[in-house]
Amino acid sequence: MTENRFDPSQADGRWQRAWDQAGTFTADSNSPKPKSYILEMFPYPSGRIHMGHVRNYTMGDVLARYKKMRGHEVLHPMGWDAFGMPAENAAMEKMVHPGEWTRSNIEAMKAQLKRIGFALDWTREFATCDPEYYGHEQALFIDMYEAGLVYRRQSEVNWDPVDMTVLANEQVIDGKGWRSGAEVEKRKLDQWFLRITEFAEDLLSGLGDLKDWPDKVRLMQENWIGKSQGLEFSFELSNGETLPVYTTRPDTIFGASFCAIAADHPIAQGLKDDPSVAAFIEECRKGGTTAAALDTAEKLGFRTNITARHPFHGQALPVFIANFVLMDYGTGAVMGVPGHDQRDFEFATKYELPIARVVARSVSEANAPMAGEAEPGDGVIVNSDFLDGMSVEDAKADVIAKAEAGGWGEGTTVWRLRDWGISRQRYWGTPIPIIHSPDHGPVPVPKDQLPVELPEDIDFETPGNPLERHPTWKHTTCPISGKPALRETDTLDTFVNSSWYFLRFASQPVDAPFDPEEIAKWMPVQHYIGGIEHAILHLLYARFWTRAMERIGKFDVKEPFSALFTQGMVTHETYSLGDGSWLSPDEVRKNGADWTRIEDGAPVTAGRIVKMSKSKKNVVDPDNIIEKYGADAVRWFMLSDSPPERDLPWSEAGIEGCWRFVQRLWRLFDSYDTSAEGEDKSLARKTHQTIVAVAEDIEALGFNKAVARLYELTGAVEKAKPSVSRNFAISSILHMVSPMMPHLAEEAYAKLGNSDLIADAAWPEHDPAMLVEDEVTIAIQHKGKLRDTLTAPKGAANEDLEALALASEKVQRSLDGAEVRKVIVVPDRLVNIVT
């Protein structure tokens, strides 16, 4: 007898080709079916697909295939977030062109994705480095420019003087360039900005409608946008100038005992002629920006000889330059109220400034001593002239009203959110479509000249931006005067590319970035799945971009993603030698409870289970696993056990278990018996219940639960004798696992004599009448503890259940003659006897 096994090495590829040839997953926007746009965050083409991608795309794939089975027209596209620094780094290290490097990575990764059998519409594939894509992006940039959503101003950057390049904050390590090791300088450059702050209010309030986003992400965005309301007002200074400050606690204004300004504040800068001021400002600059440094940093100040006049009682308050005041928040200056702000308290303590109580628990506690720290909480206002006795809320409103009436201040809203700086002094990005004309300043490139393409002949031998250095590329003419002019050599932040790719997936006209009619058909994305690391920037930028498009009349969508799901990471145990060096999983072997290195038997320590990373060598390459077990076992593993939002620990034993289940199902499908007769009511009932439950689980993205239910039903079918019900159960399992293990499912479906594809099949129908049990198990408790169970017909009368319960021998033993005071009966569930 030949072995009856499912062989993915020949089946997987065969069915992948069959789907391709049939165009099974090509989305038809003209279909009358309801539409579902399922999207996973597109990958950066770094070179290899990793397990995190596999998990992410498997989840989306199950949803996409499931929706299709449910009669939806599904758009499930894939593409490449192809601009970015790794390509430039590779160019410098390996002397390859960034485009070439990127293209070959895309080719390799696409082949990997194909091998996993994802139900993707490859006809819509693109890379953001395609001139067709970034040309449209340039057109959108110009539209936004003309709508006043783009502007240019000076802004500080991290400048590496050796590499002659701008560094991202993450590339600055201990004040030095990550590559060159050179001391990083602050430089001011003219840079382009998008007016995301103009949408701050809308981006914030819009979060309220995103019911199907994780609370966590909404909160993170809310905090990032950082709305705060307060009073902006000006102090008159002793030197004749005025000092605008911002406070969220105008109610505490009578507690102000000093003013503090940032080191970068113009007034502070104006005092730099005094060498001790200059020295102090320099000192402020040095302070670390890490969490630890800030935690322990002492509040430092420099007392100027300027004083500020209190707007109500007119007393002179000293003005300090202080290291804890930030220039880029509010006005860069604050009033110091030590009694009710912890930083001010520490500062006042150090410089022996008055600490007054102006908020107390009650009026009678107006003179209670301070507790050794600031009291930022609620209470009634005291020691504050006309505010005395008011609540904090009322006093805020009253002070704002008086400031506005007196013309020295106004109630304002301050946002933490900054405008989005999009200039990058790099080659591998979308060229900013602007020409700097000697007569007309910055002028957009005429749209008929788009795309402004990147030059191919570049060199990375010398430091600096290759676009800047290129002999001819930047030289052009002014679109207005025709005189010689220079192109903008900055490129766009890669987050711009990912801010609208989902729109391009949904519609791909040649002559426009997108087609509003097609957008209306597909948008918003129904399920967007990706990593939590994009909770703020990418998702906020995409929300902004979509709103900006709506604002300039491109279409009628505001929120791009109606439901968001952030999946957990794939983790793996770590292995290390005595010297602390890491070993990869295939370099080690388990002997009993201990681990050793295969090569020489050296003892190995198995360490924490952490995210797969090259540095810890705890990486498992999907290709090797697919080679060994086929795509379906890997897909099944990705869905099993861990809830999708939590981390998934990869293990060899786990994938072995999945592989066994693939074969177990194969045998089960093989046991379909066309000659079987008769009903098996309880199996049929379980099947119908499972059909409903698995569907609910998939729709809630509870893949681990769906998997568990399928195991359970499989076990039940294996034990059952041949019957029509058993065949129905087998067929149902086959259909239900098809989104998860599509290759196995197709193979078995064909073997059962079908000539169509199960990918085109419908989700199994359930019979509502079969969901109801006719017998139920009743738990019998005595004093809240389980004593016995009994089987009763569903809907049995309470009295009958009570009688049955009391008749139980175990219950009687537990009662031991005690008087029954009360009996609680929950119909069809339990009886609890209270004594």
Add this chain to the structure above:
RNA sequence: GCGGGUGUGGCGGAAUGGUAGACGCCGGGGACUUAAAAUCCCCUGAUCUUUGAUCGUGCGGGUUCGAGUCCCGCCACCCGCACCA
């Protein structure tokens, strides 16, 4: 510091206030086999005086006939933000 999350067997994890530990992994025992692989069957939270009982969902209280689930107070770990006025 602020905000959020998590805590259940050896492990991943199930559980509308109603039989805690479904399902999977690991482990143990057995069947089949010359043998191995594969497969199948049984056991698998702890303790005890083991036909049974007691304890058990991070810790301490509370509400309830009944709490993993609800309330109050702690602890630990993880994540995000951070001198934001």
